[in-house]
Amino acid sequence: MIRPHRTHPLWYAYMAHRLSGLALVLFLPAHFYVLGLALTDMAAFDGFMTFASHPLVKLAEFGLVFLLAIHIFGGLRLLALEFLPWSAPQKTLAAATVAVAFLLSGTFFLQAV
């Protein structure tokens, strides 16, 4: 439900940060669980690693790295805004955030495929 008062870049940056953070925190337990398999069930762990080389899973991983990139650069933007006495136009920063996120995850994607 997008309301007119929200339609500006800083609000979108806030929502992107929130959604990527939420997705990451929900993903983490699954990630930890799989790694924990190495402790108890090596065969299952290896099985997962084979599964992880499937192109679809690779795509999902690309999504995760993308979320991580959004969240970390969005976070850097926030830290800069809050802790550095700032005057620079934030919109440029917000846009740069997305650009760098694309670049980083794109690099990862190209490397991985």
Add this chain to the structure above:
Amino acid sequence: MEAAENTLEVSVWRGGEDGEYQTFQVPAQENQTILDVVSWIQQYADPTLTYRFACRVGMCGSCAMMVNGKPRWTCRTHVKKATEGADKIEIAPLRNLPVIKDLAADMDPFFDKWVKAGAVHHPTRTRDDAIETITPDEPGRVEAAKAIECINCSVCYAGCDTVANNPDYLGPAALQRAWTLYNDAKDADRQAILDNVSGVGGCHNCHTQGSCTMYCPNELDPLSAIAGLKRVTAQNFFKRKG
């Protein structure tokens, strides 16, 4: 009814929280503010319409409403600016505040938080002392000067989604006021100001959505003021621990 190009279709909120929109046809003028439109309805269509204004020149801060979904000071918002090309005007009471009736929102929570933010001056001198001289270009004075034009219209408060989602949050206007006082060299207890904005509803809840700065009719920058409070409280956090 007049021809369509000479009339505006205006939906106005009627009733309390559970009211609904009522549509009026209002004669269009070349030069017309949203407040003119609302006043025309009250004077010529329905005298029971409730709304609030006083100065009509953007000084008193009493006329703010939601216009086509955005918070505006209606006395200085042109119809053309508010519609942004749409052929309809929708006017509602300010968001994030209880509705009293029609377009009049209850401003009490807004001002209560103003008090809660503790933006009270703590004097360094008594009335018997000479007034302390502050030069206009002192850094603290320059920072304080940025926000003294606030007219308490609550436009920033209505535009903020953190206010909407977190009932304790003090909101942009009250926090900006605290930042202004913090920068006042004549304030004797700046730590008290910082403590007041460091609680459960304090400045640290701000998510930098920036709607406050975006919609402030006086082009003030509460977002930067809140960032200033965050910065100073964070620095003090270590100083006080250390």
Add this chain to the structure above:
Amino acid sequence: MLDLRLYMAQRLSAMVMIPLTLGHLAVMIYAMRGGLTGGEILARTQGSLFWFLFYGTFVAAVSVHGAIGLRVIVHETFGTRGRALMLLTWGSCLVLFLMGARAVLAVTLA
């Protein structure tokens, strides 16, 4: 629903994680170039104090950061407050930390 202390915990854990995340990303890019097998990963990480500290710190920071983030989102979305909110914060922190600690042990202990 953040006071100064929670805010500081959130920002400090974030600052700790910035270099760790970039390091983690770099490792992943490096590892995936050669095709990733479980054995290969473990051969590098097991018995290494460095990776134990690296990922141990990471898990501690992310437990704090994730729990506080979740707390804010849940409070602002569902209006949860008081004891329920406190339980959620500490509970999610604990779950993240325990699961994460198990993963770190699995990957870095020989």
